[in-house]
Amino acid sequence: MANIEKQSQSSFQTALYALSLEREAAAPLHVQLADALRRMILTGIAPPGARVPASRALAAELSISRMTATTALDQLTAEGYLETRQGAGTYVASNLPHISPPSRAPAPGPEPDAPTAPLPFHPAIPDLAAFPHALWARHLERAWRRPEPALLALPDPAGYAALRDAIAAHLSAWRGLNVSAGQIIITSGATQAMALAARALLAPGDKVLMEDPGFAPMKAAMRDADLVPRPHAIDTDGFDIESAARDCPSARAVLVTPSRHYPLGITLPLPRRLALIDWAARNGAFIFEDDYDSEFRYVGQPLPALSALDGSHRTLYIGSFSKLLSPALRLGYLVVPVSLLPRFGPALSHHQGASLVPQPALANFMETGEFAAHLRKMRRLYAKRQKTLLNALAYHLPDHLTATPDPSGMHIVARPGPALTKPDTVVGQQAEQVGLTLRPLSRYFSKHPQQGFVLGYAGFDEPTLEAAVKKLAGILSA
Numbered sequence: 001m002a003n004i005e006k007q008s009q010s011s012f013q014t015a016l017y018a019l020s021l022e023r024e025a026a027a028p029l030h031v032q033l034a035d036a037l038r039r040m041i042l043t044g045i046a047p048p049g050a051r052v053p054a055s056r057a058l059a060a061e062l063s064i065s066r067m068t069a070t071t072a073l074d075q076l077t078a079e080g081y082l083e084t085r086q087g088a089g090t091y092v093a094s095n096l097p098h099i100s101p102p103s104r105a106p107a108p109g110p111e112p113d114a115p116t117a118p119l120p121f122h123p124a125i126p127d128l129a130a131f132p133h134a135l136w137a138r139h140l141e142r143a144w145r146r147p148e149p150a151l152l153a154l155p156d157p158a159g160y161a162a163l164r165d166a167i168a169a170h171l172s173a174w175r176g177l178n179v180s181a182g183q184i185i186i187t188s189g190a191t192q193a194m195a196l197a198a199r200a201l202l203a204p205g206d207k208v209l210m211e212d213p214g215f216a217p218m219k220a221a222m223r224d225a226d227l228v229p230r231p232h233a234i235d236t237d238g239f240d241i242e243s244a245a246r247d248c249p250s251a252r253a254v255l256v257t258p259s260r261h262y263p264l265g266i267t268l269p270l271p272r273r274l275a276l277i278d279w280a281a282r283n284g285a286f287i288f289e290d291d292y293d294s295e296f297r298y299v300g301q302p303l304p305a306l307s308a309l310d311g312s313h314r315t316l317y318i319g320s321f322s323k324l325l326s327p328a329l330r331l332g333y334l335v336v337p338v339s340l341l342p343r344f345g346p347a348l349s350h351h352q353g354a355s356l357v358p359q360p361a362l363a364n365f366m367e368t369g370e371f372a373a374h375l376r377k378m379r380r381l382y383a384k385r386q387k388t389l390l391n392a393l394a395y396h397l398p399d400h401l402t403a404t405p406d407p408s409g410m411h412i413v414a415r416p417g418p419a420l421t422k423p424d425t426v427v428g429q430q431a432e433q434v435g436l437t438l439r440p441l442s443r444y445f446s447k448h449p450q451q452g453f454v455l456g457y458a459g460f461d462e463p464t465l466e467a468a469v470k471k472l473a474g475i476l477s478a
């Protein structure tokens with residue numbers, strides 16, 4: 001059967017089985033069924049040649065007697081709408097004119113763009129080709145072919161227990177954090193983790209300090225949670241809580257990326273980390289630590305998380321699998337200090353966490369050590385890609401862009417050289433025309449924007465990066 005025929009056969013069957021016949025109506029059930037089938041044929045939902053389910057199946061699906069189903073089918077056969085083929089069942093008569101079923105009403109706005117493959121320099125894309133598809137499929141199959149009863153029950157709002165265990169082990173090994181699974185809440189990403197922490201600990205209208213420049217989706221999530229984001233300009237050492245608190249003394253929390261400032265890549269020095277912790281303890285405030293890609297450190301060991309230093313337990317750690325595995329997974333988590341856990345009761349009862357489908361697979365993937373092996377493999381790959389990108393920029397655009405090696409991360413920031421006179425936003429638009437996602441640095445700032453570009457390299461192989469830099473050179477030297 002051609003694809004389209006299969007499709008119309010299945011839409012016909014779906015429509016037929018979705019019929020609801022009214023037992024209380026004046027018209028008998030066989031008349032209602034015959035009317036409905038006739039309508040389906042006349043409107044093209046049941047095309048000529050479509051197979052009509054056998055009376056036994058029809059009766060079972062519609063909860064009617066087999067006699068009712070047979071009477072309706074016989075009636076339509078007598079009228080010429082249906083034909084029986086000896087030994088092969090009943091079909092919509094093939095000599096009827098073909099009527100196309102009504103097309104669906106057009107969507108009110110413009111058609112959404114079909115998703116396209118990420119374009120070079122997109123900063124939030126890991127290498128999706130290197131995603132361990134075969135292993136992942138095996139773990140999904142293992143979890144879901146014969147699911148344990150707990151998987152099918154009402155999910156724990158804090159997430160799948162084995163995944164929380166696996167994350168606790170990962171944090172201890174990679175981030176120097178000693179936490180128990182009971183402190184971990186699975187979310188659908190870092191932004192949801194931040195919103196959940198805000199709902200549990202803050203009140204509408206509370207001011208939250210954040211780094212300027214910073215990650216715009218977090219600012220949007222704060223506004224959605226009725227908080228007031230207060231971006232504060234960072235300096236060459238990153239975020240300075242003393243100057244930020246002078247600017248906004250009533251702030252109730254701060255959101256920071258201390259391991260690797262987003263997007264500039266600065267690591268927050270120890271004195272500033274300690275000052276942050278001290279400020280939170282003195283003011284009864286909270287620190288939200290967004291630790292989104294620290295595992296990808298190319299020089300030395302990943303630095304321990306800020307949360308690991310916080311003896312006053314006011315730091316909430318936010319993790320995400322978007323950059324470590326894929327943004328399509330929509331999996332992240334929040335680590336809550338034990339003393340704050342009781343405050344999460346009401347917020348958790350409204351927490352619509354992440355889908356349970358990928359959670360057991362990810363738990364297995366982590367427990368077997370395959371996740372750690374994948375991270376190590378990606379770390380080697382990304383380190384090479386960063387070098388390739390830096391070399392290509394130095395070769396093709398020595399006077400237009402300057403960029404220096406970064407000890408970690410998945411993107412670099414390139415600053416304008418003496419030959420670049422166009423604003424970064426203009427170059428960004430021109431780059432889009434030639435198939436590049438070139439993020440202007442100025443867009444990451446709330447105030448006092450700086451010029452430059454955020455160039456993601458992790459998701460693109462070396463020939464693609466080389467070709468993309470040549471394209472960019474074409475635009476900049478035009």
Ligand SMILES: Cc1ncc(COP(=O)(O)O)c(C=O)c1O
Nearest residue numbers: 124189190191215262292320322
């Ligand atoms: C600074 C920062 N935080 C967090 C995330 C992850 O966000 P999510 O888990 O909501 O995809 C990203 C991903 O791009 C990021 O750049």
